[in-house]
Amino acid sequence: MNQIKVIVAGPRGRMGQEALRMIEKEEGFELVGCIDRKHDGALVRDIEGLPNLEALIYTDAEACLRDVGADVLVDLTTPDYAYKHTKLALENGVRPVVGTTGYTKEQLDEVTQLAEDKQLGAVIAPNFAVGAVLMMQFSKWAAKHFPDVEIIEKHHDQKLDAPSGTAAKTAELIQEVREPHHQGHPEEKETIQGARGADVDGIKIHSMRLPGLVAHQEVVFGGLGQTLTIKHDSHHRESFMTGVKLAAEQVMNLDTLVYGLEHLLD
Numbered sequence: 409m410n411q412i413k414v415i416v417a418g419p420r421g422r423m424g425q426e427a428l429r430m431i432e433k434e435e436g437f438e439l440v441g442c443i444d445r446k447h448d449g450a451l452v453r454d455i456e457g458l459p460n461l462e463a464l465i466y467t468d469a470e471a472c473l474r475d476v477g478a479d480v481l482v483d484l485t486t487p488d489y490a491y492k493h494t495k496l497a498l499e500n501g502v503r504p505v506v507g508t509t510g511y512t513k514e515q516l517d518e519v520t521q522l523a524e525d526k527q528l529g530a531v532i533a534p535n536f537a538v539g540a541v542l543m544m545q546f547s548k549w550a551a552k553h554f555p556d557v558e559i560i561e562k563h564h565d566q567k568l569d570a571p572s573g574t575a576a577k578t579a580e581l582i583q584e585v586r587e588p589h590h591q592g593h594p595e596e597k598e599t600i601q602g603a604r605g606a607d608v609d610g611i612k613i614h615s616m617r618l619p620g621l622v623a624h625q626e627v628v629f630g631g632l633g634q635t636l637t638i639k640h641d642s643h644h645r646e647s648f649m650t651g652v653k654l655a656a657e658q659v660m661n662l663d664t665l666v667y668g669l670e671h672l673l674d
């Protein structure tokens with residue numbers, strides 16, 4: 409069997425560690441390098457808490473992407489670095505699978521064009537949990553019938569970006585089927601700034617950050633005499649690994665960038 413050779417960027421992070429454990433377990437993958445901010449030249453297995461894997465750690469992302477002969481980069485870092493790593497990967501013939509959230513529309517357009525120019529597959533997925541992907545798709549469907557909708561996303565308190573990539577993507581999917589309009593009373597006023605949340609064409613997004621949470625979202629629709637709530641909870645980061653695995657396999661058959669795991673699910 410030809411193993412898919414993978415680089416992980418962000419191996420010490422919460423998601424990076426989970427991805428290393430998945431790669432260690434899956435026969436179809438081989439870890440060939442890691443991109444980190446520390447430990448240049450060390451082996452993954454020598455870093456406390458990381459699995460018993462031989463791959464070398466690089467602090468120079470370009471050297472890693474150029475030298476280790478990888479097929480796929482799995483990026484789980486921070487928004488600015490994910491963008492840089494994605495471009496470097498495509499320029500070095502490595503297919504990016506990006507879970508890092510916080511991409512701007514302009515950055516997404518730029519890397520989509522780069523993947524097109526290089527005719528290389530790439531996957532950027534704000535959420536790799538299959539349940540969350542279904543929650544987003546069901547929400548798009550529901551919005552056709554319930555155009556008044558608010559999104560409540562809840563995450564652990566170490567999260568850097570708000571709103572979450574999942575909430576932003578949910579709003580984007582709903583925008584495809586919902587006419588922009590103001591929700592609530594036309595003359596409503598916030599007496600404390602931010603009380604009504606962020607606004608995407610009238611769709612409100614509320615972000616909660618608390619210790620004890622992992623990743624949770626409720627999409628609440630209101631209609632005449634009824635509400636509908638579509639809810640998803642990731643209780644553990646293992647929930648994202650089915651999607652990371654699927655994306656790292658499927659990206660090998662793509663020659664463009666896809667944004668969202670839904671494009672890879674039947």
Ligand SMILES: NC(=O)C1=CN([C@@H]2O[C@H](COP(=O)(O)OP(=O)(O)OC[C@H]3O[C@@H](n4cnc5c(N)ncnc54)[C@H](OP(=O)(O)O)[C@@H]3O)[C@@H](O)[C@H]2O)C=CC1
Pocket residue numbers: 417418419420421422423424443444445484485486487489506507508509510533534535536537569573648
């Ligand atoms: N798509 C999905 O399904 C999911 C996406 N995410 C997203 O994944 C990203 C990571 O989340 P999470 O693991 O919780 O975050 P963490 O903060 O736990 O991990 C990020 C890691 O990236 C490292 N890092 C920062 N800059 C660089 C760099 N230049 N090169 C290499 N590594 C770097 C950090 O190192 P240091 O500790 O030294 O700062 C840290 O170890 C976030 O954007 C999050 O929103 C999270 C869960 C699911």
Ligand SMILES: O=C(O)C1=N[C@H](C(=O)O)C[C@H](O)C1
Pocket residue numbers: 509534535536563564567568571572573574575622623624
């Ligand atoms: O930072 C996280 O934890 C998560 N980030 C992603 C997001 O921003 O949507 C996916 C998931 O919600 C976990």
